[in-house]
Amino acid sequence: MIANTKQQAVLLAIDENKHLEGALLPILHRIQHDLGHIPSEHVIDIAEALNLSRAEVHGVITFYHSFKTEPRGKHVIEVCRAESCQAKGGRAIEAAVKAKLEIDFDQTTDDGEITLEPVYCLGNCACSPAVKIDSQLYGRVTEESVSDLIDSLKAEQH
Amino acid sequence: MTIKVFVPQDSSAISVGADQVAAKIRAKLQTINGIELIRNGSRGLFWLEPMVEVETAEGRVAYGPVTASDVDSLLEQGLLDGAQTHTLSLGLTEEIEFLKKQQRLTFKRAGIIDPTNLDDYKAHGGYKGLERAITMSAQECVDEVKASGLRGRGGAAFPTGIKWQTVLDTPGEKKYIVCNADEGDSGTYADRLQMEADPFGLIEGMTIAAIAVGADKGYIYLREEYPHAHQRLNEAIEKAFDANLLGDDVLGSGHNFDLEVRLGAKSYICGEETALLESLEGKRGEVRAKPPLPAIEGLFGKPTVVNNVLSLSTISIIFEQGAEAYASFGMGRSLGTMPFQLAGNLKRCGLVELAFGVTLNQLLNDFGGGSASDKPLRAVQCGGPLGTYLPESQWDIEMDYEALAGISGVLGHGGVVAFDTTVDMSEQARFSMEFCAEESCGKCTPCRIGATRGVETIDKVRANTDREANLILLTSLCNTMESGSLCAMGGMTPYPVKSALEHFNEDFFLPTVEETSTAEGSLPTAEGSQTIEISIDSIKKAGTSS
Structure with a gap:
């Protein structure tokens, strides 16, 4: 069915x-x-x-954090906020992603494309800092590499 | 002869490009006969991922970290022959210092076998433990676990054999084996690595547990953040059913054991065993008061073994190699091996399985290679987000449960997260409270309210608002949470906070943002009546010079 x-x-x-x-x-x-x-x-x-x-x-x-009562954006970006990622510059990544998308955690961009969420550990601590975009996990990210990944999401929609 | 090439299908390896490397190699090798590409688990040498291995007559040789763009040159320079001229050549895998110095028991198959290939698992000692267990009585099985000295590897370190004895001794038609795979501690990834690299090891351990205590149903409560582990476990479970290693009359023993994976839903507290049971029952993950113990009234009120992934995986090894062999590792009351997980700001992050008793310094420097940045290490958090921050003066500690407890430290699930001198420990203390506020189940007041008040109080200290009084209040709040909370979430959140206050006190006396603009100046001390002439740089350095 x-x-x-x-x-x-x-x-x-x-x-x-x-x-x-x-x-x-x-x-x-x-x-x-x-x-x-x-x-x-x-x-x-x-x-x-x-x-x-x-x-x-x-x-x-x-x-539970997993269950949402409202629809989210077409894409979901999760940025790890936990200690191992903090030790490798995770806070700067958080700030950069927020600035680039012009939204805070648990918000969606005005065009409904991207929702930003915090996550507390993705189990990728040996390759910190980590982010997850939809179902894909990324390790050893930098502000630049995350910015590029966001650009490629935006390019997809056009 | 077939040449075997290995590219890990581990989450971390994939997060740094292993799938692209595998795709490139596959495309290149399509035209060559006699080559087999195997997606193994990771060996746990994560700074070298994606690490490609090739089987040679001398053993497996490794290359890493490999990107898809390196594949052409690797093949040109004789990757398939195991040639070692390429700049990414690492030599024989087993001879890599980081791996060679380890004592791999629980992780002896990790990265070596094809994770869901049952024949490969059996060729490396798999299911010998279960075959032995079905010849033993239930009491003999429990005695074997007791003799091994195994203590819960999830973090609480309760003797596994005693827990099993309680379940065995509790009468009941229905009993459960529940595996806690809700590995939420930051800095830990051993459960994930194990489930992705060697899922049958966990399945076999759970089956032995079921036979030992008389359970016929098992659940693996897996955190949702681990989709690759989910897939791998489901594949392995299906194969185990097909081979009569699960299901009715397991291996003709007369024992039935049904096993399934259930997903968590992003809740840290569900790693606490009673909250986990509530969640499995389909409820809010609120902590239960103990007693009754889960061993007596657990899942749906039935006697239940709740063990961590590593504990249950280690059971397979104990039954294969014998309790005595396992107990010959370790020290004091901490017997066997512990998989330490190096994370944060270290040059070489990865899994280090060693007998208890290795020093933290050895882990950080000999294995971890020291700081990954150009700044020295300053603080190390052991045992996850509820663990204490240790200053350099304590890094000579021998890593076992009792030794760490002796300095108010926590070994927990074996996570080691290193920070360099850029860390602001008052910010870390604030984060500990913030995390607790975010993840508290809300059942008990000290945790639910305390964590929020904790964040506010640390904010006041950091903003230099009535600093002295607020520091006293913070300490008092920590004591209330520690002694009044229902479980370790509220009860241990004060550990990182108090250790930050005790060992990195200077970070709580930093000037506010406005003051920072004039970096040189006089700052109030804890007493407030005196001032000290000091620069910001020297305050930060003070933490590393002790």
Whole structure:
């Protein structure tokens, strides 16, 4: 079954996972993956399927950094803020990316293209500093190399 | 004869271009018969990644760090024959000093085998441990773990055998084995490396645990930030099911063991075992009060073994080589080997597996090669974001659980993050509180409120607002968090803060931004009544000269 609507995507995620022990996180992951966020109007569908209250499902969605209640940009840039990257100039990378995109963490550029997020350790500490752009991890980055990567994202859209 | 060329498919190697190197080599070799390109895991020599290896009659030879643009010249200069004339030649891999000086047990297969090739795993000692375990009684299995002296490698260092004994002794139809693969500590990557390089090692260890305590279901709770490990584990699990190494009647032993991977959702606190269990149950990752212990009432209220990736992977080795062989490494109550992970500002960052007792200085200098920048090292954080910052005067410490605890330090999961003299320790202390505020589960007040107040108080100190009173307040707040928090998150966040205050005190007396413009001047001391004539440079240097 291919989901054509948000409703279908949510029902598909529920259907495929509700038999699991502790099914809520797998369901939320699937919806987040397929739709890029968990639509608030469908929280009730999840709650009913798992015999939970809407408050319980909402509580879980808002507890975890992975689950978003609003859609994000087409691309997501994650900059590592943790200690190993700090020791290798991570704070300067953070500042440079913010300045270049003219947004702060957890914001999206006006054109809806790029969302910037902080991340606390990507497990790439031996190749710090690290950033992740969509599903691709980059190590030993510099202000220049990150700037180039952002430019290539922007070039893609035109 | 087939020539084998190895290009790691490790996340870190990929992050610095290993996929491009592999693609280039593959394209080049398409026309040559008898060449096999293997995507191995990493050996853990990360400063050399992407590190390409070629099998020769003398052993594997290495080249690194290789970029895609080096591939042509490497091939021209005889890469396939293992020629060592290229500037990127590193000689025989096993002879590289950083690797040669290690004692690899848990990581003995890392980077050597094709990670999801079951035959390769078995050819390197794999599944010998499980074959032995199924001939033993449950109690004999638990006794073997006790005899090995293995303590939890996740950070808490609780004796693994005792934990297993509790689960074995707790009656129950249903029991679980849960692997904590939520490796959130900054500066640590050993779990990731292990799962990507040798996933069967973890699967075998979990299967042995299941047989030992009578569990029939296992979960690997994996952090979402590790997609490559996820893929590798799922491939290996599928192959293990196909080979009757998982599932019903494992190897004809009569034991059933079902195993699956579950993804976390970016929450540091879910690395705490009870929060992890809540998360696995589909709830908010809030810490549970203990008792009851998870070994008695764990996942869905059932007796549960919760062990770290490294602990469970080491189980395979202990059962293959025997508890005595494992316990012959190490010192005091810290037996076996510890995979230390060098990170931050070091020339050579990578995984160093050694018996407990190596000094921090040896790790930083002999292995790490000292500072990667042109400035000397100043502070080292051991044991993740909740670990203390150690000044140079403490770098002769022997790395074992008790020795570090003796100086209020933390060995934790084995992360070592080095900073040079550009570090501002008041900023690091602030970050520790900020991180706690960001990641606190919110269940207990000292952690939930304390961390936020901690950030505010450090900000006041840094802004020179009522500095003395705020430093006293900060110390008091740290003590409250330490003694009043429900788990290590709030209970240990004060460690880095207090160590920064104790050992790098001068950073908390820096002038504010406006004052910085006149770098030479008189600064108030802690007492406030006296002033000291000092320049900013000399304040920063003071931390390294002790």
